Amino acid sequence: xxxxxxxxxxxxxxxxxxxxxxxxxxxxxxxxxxxxxxxxxxxxxxxxxxxxxxxxxxxxxxxxxxxxxxxxxxxxxxxxxxxxxxxxxxxxxxxxxxxxxxxxxxxxxxxxxxxxxxxxxxxxxxxxxxxxxxxxxxxxxxxxxxxxxxxxxxxxxxxxxxxxxxxxxxxxxxxxxxxxxxxxxxxxxxxxxxxxxxxxxxxxxxxxxxxxxxxxxxxxxxxxxxxxxxxxxxxxxxxxxxxxxxxxxxxxxxxxxxxxxxxxxxxxxxxxxxxxxxxxxxxxxxxxxxxxxxxxxxxxxxxxxxxxxxxxxxxxxxxxxxxxxxxxxxxxxx
Numbered sequence: 001x002x003x004x005x006x007x008x009x010x011x012x013x014x015x016x017x018x019x020x021x022x023x024x025x026x027x028x029x030x031x032x033x034x035x036x037x038x039x040x041x042x043x044x045x046x047x048x049x050x051x052x053x054x055x056x057x058x059x060x061x062x063x064x065x066x067x068x069x070x071x072x073x074x075x076x077x078x079x080x081x082x083x084x085x086x087x088x089x090x091x092x093x094x095x096x097x098x099x100x101x102x103x104x105x106x107x108x109x110x111x112x113x114x115x116x117x118x119x120x121x122x123x124x125x126x127x128x129x130x131x132x133x134x135x136x137x138x139x140x141x142x143x144x145x146x147x148x149x150x151x152x153x154x155x156x157x158x159x160x161x162x163x164x165x166x167x168x169x170x171x172x173x174x175x176x177x178x179x180x181x182x183x184x185x186x187x188x189x190x191x192x193x194x195x196x197x198x199x200x201x202x203x204x205x206x207x208x209x210x211x212x213x214x215x216x217x218x219x220x221x222x223x224x225x226x227x228x229x230x231x232x233x234x235x236x237x238x239x240x241x242x243x244x245x246x247x248x249x250x251x252x253x254x255x256x257x258x259x260x261x262x263x264x265x266x267x268x269x270x271x272x273x274x275x276x277x278x279x280x281x282x283x284x285x286x287x288x289x290x291x292x293x294x295x296x297x298x299x300x301x302x303x304x305x306x307x308x309x310x311x312x313x314x315x316x317x318x319x320x321x322x323x324x325x326x327x328x329x330x331x332x333x334x
Contacts, residue, residue, distance in 0.1 A: 003127070004084075006127065028115045030122050036125075037166065040064045041281070046103075047324030053324055055318075055332070061076075062078060103133075104132070106131050107132075146185050147189040147291065149291060150180065153172075156228040163228065189206065196259050199229060204279035206222060207221065220246065234283060238284075260290075
């Protein structure tokens with residue numbers, strides 16, 4: 001594991017790579033009481049030649065700095081931290097399975113470590129990275145999920161911290177997830193406001209492919225970064241690839257607000273082509289249906305399909321870059 005301590009007086013201290021071990025923290029440490037914690041999720045991959053690669057680590061570093069600054073934790077020099085993570089990934093490269101779909105999951109985390117029950121900016125912090133080998137999210141192929149449109153709980157709100165990757169954003173979502181699961185649904189589709197705007201799905205960004213009612217033009221839509229949406233690395237990758245490779249085929253690529261009512265109407269009229277979540281763990285997670293106001297909104301898949309064309313294409317494109325099949329600026333060789 002990689003650890004770097006910080007103090008208000010001395011700044012960042014010398015980084016250390018050590019065997020995985022427990023942290024020793026005083027019971028009064030501020031992270032336990034006031035949630036001074038933020039984190040990232042990223043992966044290291046092995047290409048065909050055995051070279052270790054990271055995927056868009058600059059994006060993770062930028063987001064971690066934004067998250068840290070929002071909760072009065074220190075920021076860091078992004079490229080220096082990428083180089084340290086690269087050293088850890090190289091050292092642990094024997095734990096990266098040499099097989100497609102497998103990778104080394106990396107979890108950069110920052111916590112406030114000052115011993116105090118007073119509420120204020122931490123005078124000390126710890127930035128660390130742990131790692132674990134992981135296999136394919138869908139080991140036997142895609143399995144489309146069913147969602148419950150959640151209007152009885154709110155994940156994020158204007159002026160809040162829903163666009164930051166804070167641990168405090170995740171714990172409150174577990175009870176609604178359990179409630180949805182008790183009714184037979186795999187995840188929550190988070191709605192917001194009286195308009196019931198679609199925001200995110202579980203811990204992933206949400207994408208939908210629609211046909212325009214008037215023109216018939218195909219549109220790939222995701223919610224805009226309005227402060228309530230996490231700025232997902234996979235989200236940004238899907239949008240960039242769509243603008244580069246789908247727009248020339250006539251697709252409109254949109255970051256805009258859209259409602260559950262709009263999706264339900266498009267589904268009834270046969271204009272909802274597909275829906276999927278996007279995130280680091282699975283890349284994409286296809287959606288079969290959404291439960292909303294007592295109805296099941298069909299998301300365009302036939303009974304024998306587990307994924308739509310766009311979700312499948314995005315997974316192939318992004319994996320091709322992650323594993324070095326395609327030379328691309330997003331792939332960072334360590």
